[in-house]
Amino acid sequence: MTYEVRTATAGDATVPTQRIAVAERDAEIIGFASSGPPLDESDRATGAGRQLYTLYVLAEHHGTGIGQQLLDAVVTDEDDTVRWVAKRNPRAQAFYRRNGFRFDGTVKPDDRVPTFLEARMVRIAE
Known part of the structure; x- marks a missing residue:
């Protein structure tokens, strides 16, 4: 299967604050992710400069590596990041x-x- 992950940023041109990624297969969206500055003061107090807002992959594509690609597209290894999970x-x-x-x-x-x-x-x- 061939997948494509597209990314975009929003914010000041020199310091993009929001990152968005969409995964597609055969011109259909199968997953998406987004991140940006932490929304709550309590989240900022953790020291995180980024919050992973969303990461979703259609169930039939779980285990294919798409979730990892989406995460990597919107959060870098250098980002201290907070995420709320169910x-x-x-x-x-x-x-x-x-x-x-x-x-x-x-x-x-x-x-x-x-x-x-x-x-x-x-x-x-680290």
């Missing part, structure tokens, strides 16, 4: 752990669905 999503948690993210003990309800809990993971560049 408490009930062990697959995503394992993916982020493989990429150096660790839980910091912070849990909160989702703003839109209060019964849906998210846990904060942080990756500090």
Whole structure:
């Protein structure tokens, strides 16, 4: 299978603040990711200068490496990064752990669905 990941940035031309990547196969979007500055003061207080806002790959493309390509397109190894992940999503948690993210003990309800809990993971560049 052939996949293509396209990226874009938004913000000041010298300091792009938002990174967006889209994965396509046969002209269909099969995944996307986005990152930018941390949205909450508490997330900035972790020392992270970047937040992974979204990373989604269609289920039929899980395990193909597309998620890794998307993550690499929007977050560099030099970026201290924060990511909120669903408490009930062990697959995503394992993916982020493989990429150096660790839980910091912070849990909160989702703003839109209060019964849906998210846990904060942080990756500090080394």
